[in-house]
Amino acid sequence: MSRFLLRRVPQAIIVLFGVVTLAFLLTHVVPGDPARLIAGPNASAATVASIHHELGLDRSLAYQYGKFLLGLLHFDLGTSFALQNTPVSTAILRALPVSAALAVLGVLWEAVLGIPVGIIAAYRPGKLADRATTLASLVGLSAPPFWVGLLLLYLLAFKFNLFPLSGYEAPFINYLILPSFTLGLGGAAWYARLTRTNMLEALRSPYVQMARAKGMPERVVLLRHCLRNVLSPLLTMLGMDLGYFLGGVVVIESVFGLPGVGKLTFDAIGTLDVPMITGAVLFAAFFIVVMNLLVDLAYALVDPRVRR
Amino acid sequence: MSGTDSAGSRSGTDSAGSRSSSIVDVKDLTVRYRRRGSLRRNEFTAVDGVSFEIGAGRTLGIAGESGSGKSSVARALMRVHDPAAGSVRVAGREVTTLRGGALQRFRRHMQMVFQDPYDSLNPRLTVGDNVAEALTAAGVPRPDHVLRVRDLFDRVGLPAAFTGRYPHQLSGGQRQRVSIARALAVSPQVLVCDEAVSALDVSVRAQILNLLKDLQEADGLAYLFISHDMSTLRFIADDVAIMYQGRIVELGPADEVFARPRHPYTRALIAAIPQPGVGRRHRRGLVGGEAPSAEAVLTGCAFAPRCPLATEVCREHRPLLIAEPGGHQAACHHADAVGSLTVTADTTVPHQQGRTA
Amino acid sequence: MTAPPIVTTPAPSGETVATEPAGMRRVLRSLRHDKPALISIVVLVLLALAAILAPLLASHPPLQTYPEGLAANGAPIGPGHGFPLGTDPNGRDVLARLLYGARVSLVIGILANGLATVLGVLVGLTAGYLGGWVETVLMRLTDVVMSFPILLFCIALISVTGPSERNVVIVIALIYWTTLARIIRSQVLSLREREFVVAARTMGLSHWRVMRRHLFPHLVPTIIVYATLGVASSILIEASLSFLGVGVPVPTPSWGQMIEQGKEYFQIAPWLLFAPGVCLILTVLAFNLAGDWLRDLLDPTAPERR
Numbered sequence: 026m027s028r029f030l031l032r033r034v035p036q037a038i039i040v041l042f043g044v045v046t047l048a049f050l051l052t053h054v055v056p057g058d059p060a061r062l063i064a065g066p067n068a069s070a071a072t073v074a075s076i077h078h079e080l081g082l083d084r085s086l087a088y089q090y091g092k093f094l095l096g097l098l099h100f101d102l103g104t105s106f107a108l109q110n111t112p113v114s115t116a117i118l119r120a121l122p123v124s125a126a127l128a129v130l131g132v133l134w135e136a137v138l139g140i141p142v143g144i145i146a147a148y149r150p151g152k153l154a155d156r157a158t159t160l161a162s163l164v165g166l167s168a169p170p171f172w173v174g175l176l177l178l179y180l181l182a183f184k185f186n187l188f189p190l191s192g193y194e195a196p197f198i199n200y201l202i203l204p205s206f207t208l209g210l211g212g213a214a215w216y217a218r219l220t221r222t223n224m225l226e227a228l229r230s231p232y233v234q235m236a237r238a239k240g241m242p243e244r245v246v247l248l249r250h251c252l253r254n255v256l257s258p259l260l261t262m263l264g265m266d267l268g269y270f271l272g273g274v275v276v277i278e279s280v281f282g283l284p285g286v287g288k289l290t291f292d293a294i295g296t297l298d299v300p301m302i303t304g305a306v307l308f309a310a311f312f313i314v315v316m317n318l319l320v321d322l323a324y325a326l327v328d329p330r331v332r333r
Numbered sequence: 334m335s336g337t338d339s340a341g342s343r344s345g346t347d348s349a350g351s352r353s354s355s356i357v358d359v360k361d362l363t364v365r366y367r368r369r370g371s372l373r374r375n376e377f378t379a380v381d382g383v384s385f386e387i388g389a390g391r392t393l394g395i396a397g398e399s400g401s402g403k404s405s406v407a408r409a410l411m412r413v414h415d416p417a418a419g420s421v422r423v424a425g426r427e428v429t430t431l432r433g434g435a436l437q438r439f440r441r442h443m444q445m446v447f448q449d450p451y452d453s454l455n456p457r458l459t460v461g462d463n464v465a466e467a468l469t470a471a472g473v474p475r476p477d478h479v480l481r482v483r484d485l486f487d488r489v490g491l492p493a494a495f496t497g498r499y500p501h502q503l504s505g506g507q508r509q510r511v512s513i514a515r516a517l518a519v520s521p522q523v524l525v526c527d528e529a530v531s532a533l534d535v536s537v538r539a540q541i542l543n544l545l546k547d548l549q550e551a552d553g554l555a556y557l558f559i560s561h562d563m564s565t566l567r568f569i570a571d572d573v574a575i576m577y578q579g580r581i582v583e584l585g586p587a588d589e590v591f592a593r594p595r596h597p598y599t600r601a602l603i604a605a606i607p608q609p610g611v612g613r614r615h616r617r618g619l620v621g622g623e624a625p626s627a628e629a630v631l632t633g634c635a636f637a638p639r640c641p642l643a644t645e646v647c648r649e650h651r652p653l654l655i656a657e658p659g660g661h662q663a664a665c666h667h668a669d670a671v672g673s674l675t676v677t678a679d680t681t682v683p684h685q686q687g688r689t690a
Numbered sequence: 691m692t693a694p695p696i697v698t699t700p701a702p703s704g705e706t707v708a709t710e711p712a713g714m715r716r717v718l719r720s721l722r723h724d725k726p727a728l729i730s731i732v733v734l735v736l737l738a739l740a741a742i743l744a745p746l747l748a749s750h751p752p753l754q755t756y757p758e759g760l761a762a763n764g765a766p767i768g769p770g771h772g773f774p775l776g777t778d779p780n781g782r783d784v785l786a787r788l789l790y791g792a793r794v795s796l797v798i799g800i801l802a803n804g805l806a807t808v809l810g811v812l813v814g815l816t817a818g819y820l821g822g823w824v825e826t827v828l829m830r831l832t833d834v835v836m837s838f839p840i841l842l843f844c845i846a847l848i849s850v851t852g853p854s855e856r857n858v859v860i861v862i863a864l865i866y867w868t869t870l871a872r873i874i875r876s877q878v879l880s881l882r883e884r885e886f887v888v889a890a891r892t893m894g895l896s897h898w899r900v901m902r903r904h905l906f907p908h909l910v911p912t913i914i915v916y917a918t919l920g921v922a923s924s925i926l927i928e929a930s931l932s933f934l935g936v937g938v939p940v941p942t943p944s945w946g947q948m949i950e951q952g953k954e955y956f957q958i959a960p961w962l963l964f965a966p967g968v969c970l971i972l973t974v975l976a977f978n979l980a981g982d983w984l985r986d987l988l989d990p991t992a993p994e995r996r
Binding site for chain 3 (some may be wrong): 039040041043044047048051052160163164166167168169170171172175176178179183269272273275276279280290291293294295297299302303305306309310313314317
């Protein structure tokens with residue numbers, strides 16, 4: 026296990042370093058001048074130049090990169106252009122609880138909706154239930170989440186008044202159910218497909234054939250013998266989704282007006298707040314790398330073959 | 334193209350029947366494979382300090398069971414897998430250090446015929462195009478391809494009409510002929526045949542072996558012929574090297590080795606050759622047990638655990654490859670006793686009996 | 691980077707059909723049995739026709755605002771009244787914008803994904819074939835890019851470069867090549883051990899020629915399948931970006947942007963949501979179904995995608 030850690034942790038650090046470097050390069054080398062963005066289209070050349078100086082953009086790229094890295098070591102993602110004097114990290118941390126709640130509920134929906142549907146589909150492959158759920162999950166995969174969100178708002182919040190339209194106040198759960206459901210729907214479709222494939226595979230395996238031959242009830246065969254094998258890959262994927270969602274889901278949060286990291290990013294787009302956007306990207310990537318690492322470690326703990 | 338003349342006059346291994354004009358000269362070749370995805374050095378030695386020569390126009394056969402490292406020798410020679418140590422000289426030129434364009438040009442001197450006739454041809458190309466690829470590699474201008482391909486097909490005994498067919502439309506033997514044509518296309522001096530006839534039926538096998546012999550006589554090709562099958566080697570090889578656990582344990586002129594083996598392992602392999610009219614039952618009598626895992630660290634002779642002659646000295650000291658006059662080399666402390674080794678009576682090769690001391 | 695996350699569908703059979711040329715007859719026969727695939731291909735053809743013939747099919751120009759297209763209180767008017775699918779909040783014809791929007795979605799989706807496919811194949815092929823440090827560098831780069839959330843990455847880049855059709859295409863391609871690169875690399879890793887590839891290498895052909903003539907043709911089925919599925923994803927990404935206002939700049943119509951403009955009015959003008967939304971779903975669904983069908987047809991051993 027320590028061997029595995031010794032290999033896997035440095036790898037994650039290298040990737041994280043690459044993420045930081047790439048994010049820096051994208052926002053600093055790619056054509057486009059943040060100073061001009063801040064100053065606005067009508068600003069004079071002198072104003073742009075002074076902002077340039079203020080941001081340190083007139084220094085060498087290596088210097089800027091060094092400063093950027095040094096700041097990161099102190100969890101300093103720079104200061105927002107738009108929110109005066111607010112450090113990016115403070116703004117993100119303030120918004121994080123909302124995104125975290127949304128992420129956890131979203132992952133729950135994925136599992137709760139996706140896995141049972143997959144099992145039902147695999148129970149009698151090729152039959153009506155299978156075909157219906159397979160098609161439904163394809164539609165789920167193909168529907169843009171922002172559209173699904175708006176549709177749900179229209180039907181459940183506007184027409185039937187079951188949920189609040191937008192915002193985030195106590196009791197918070199009321200404001201989280203629709204967004205998290207929307208978030209989970211696409212993933213649920215994916216998990217249904219995956220569960221179905223893995224179930225079918227498990228059902229063909231010799232030990233399941235054996236259990237059937239012994240005369241075990243089909244329900245026991247399905248749930249006890251198959252499900253266990255299906256669940257562990259799904260759990261790792263759910264873990265990675267959680268990492269993905271924690272970074273903020275821009276589209277969903279902006280549709281439902283949730284004040285999470287995604288909404289923060291969305292507002293930053295409007296004000297061309299580059300430090301905020303870069304910070305949000307780095308923050309999200311950090312979660313993805315860390316969750317990947319944790320999932321791998323969990324996998325190695327459970328399955329000794331992975332350790333090598 | 335430097336140092337061609339230095340090839341002949343090197344060191345004492347003026348043996349193994351190679352006269353003094355060896356085209357391939359391998360010294361202390363070592364091949365290691367690295368296990369994927371590990372931080373620490375975790376390597377496995379497949380070939381350990383193997384040396385041999387092949388004379389122009391001659392055939393060296395390498396025998397050994399699977400895992401003995403004989404295919405690794407071929408892959409290292411062809412620079413499919415780079416050797417960890419040692420030197421390989423072809424036509425007087427060191428090839429282990431070649432890179433880029435020089436490596437690409439060297440490849441024309443040495444070609445390979447592969448084991449699996451179902452996998453060695455590109456299924457997406459016609460067999461004619463498969464051969465034409467080698468012509469491209471050799472720098473033959475495209476307009477000449479059609480004619481040259483027909484010519485090559487003719488040489489390997491395939492009708493010219495076959496050029497337009499796809500590999501899956503041909504039989505195993507026909508495909509192997511295409512493979513040979515492809516290898517010949519770049520006019521090599523050395524052909525490495527890695528189990529080239531092992532996948533074929535016996536009757537087809539004989540045809541292909543005869544074809545290879547004819548080609549050798551016509552072109553003066555040198556062959557490195559790898560096979561686990563001793564009867565094939567007896568037919569085709571001028572010299573034979575026997576490999577066990579990554580090392581050569583016996584090396585010498587083929588008739589000499591077959592008639593008077595000086596290593597118990599060789600003796601066992603020969604005894605396992607099927608004899609017409611001899612019952613099947615006792616054939617495998619001699620090599621008991623299995624080769625120890627390649628990873629086990631052994632002192633002494635690697636064959637000792639399976640050897641009927643093994644004594645204390647075998648388990649403690651690894652025998653060196655010692656040459657006798659006549660170029661016959663063997664790595665066995667009891668080489669002189671091998672001849673008297675009693676083999677289950679009915680498996681003894683008939684013409685050996687007279688020589689049993 | 692990770693061992694377990696790439697979940698693969700187990701191969702139903704050992705030998706791939708891919709090694710045999712897929713004849714037109716086989717394609718047609720398979721389409722006859724697979725109704726969803728047949729429908730999806732019909733939908734795609736109709737969609738392409740609609741996009742190409744947009745100027746002929748639309749009764750109004752897509753950018754023209756009509757004062758009579760707005761109700762007295764300034765609200766968009768519903769279907770009928772001279773506008774087949776109603777008007778948008780600016781008084782423009784929704785049908786016309788939908789048809790021209792199909793051009794944007796298809797062209798951007800196909801171009802972006804085409805570029806991503808080229809990148810992915812180049813990276814996967816060189817990494818898998820050359821191995822060594824080239825492979826290490828390329829695959830670490832893939833890991834890094836894969837660690838960025840797709841949408842955020844696009845937003846960040848576009849917020850620096852400014853939104854335009856060209857930038858949307860480039861940005862989607864820059865993030866979307868990674869999955870294909872990994873799949874291609876793993877296929878090349880097993881292909882390069884095949885004897886005919888070793889033969890091609892040892893006969894002295896250049897690396898480029900070995901890759902082009904002896905590896906690439908064997909990757910084509912995989913590439914076709916993933917290119918088709920990738921168009922679906924690229925169209926979705928473009929729609930999301932346009933919805934967020936960093937995609938196709940106004941006033942060029944795009945479906946995502948139409949939904950964005952309609953969302954303020956959805957209580958009184960739900961058609962502004964339904965029309966572009968249904969178009970999006972149908973298009974993406976059709977590409978997904980076609981991709982699934984191609985996978986069954988060409989390459990049953992290909993892994994599932996995410």
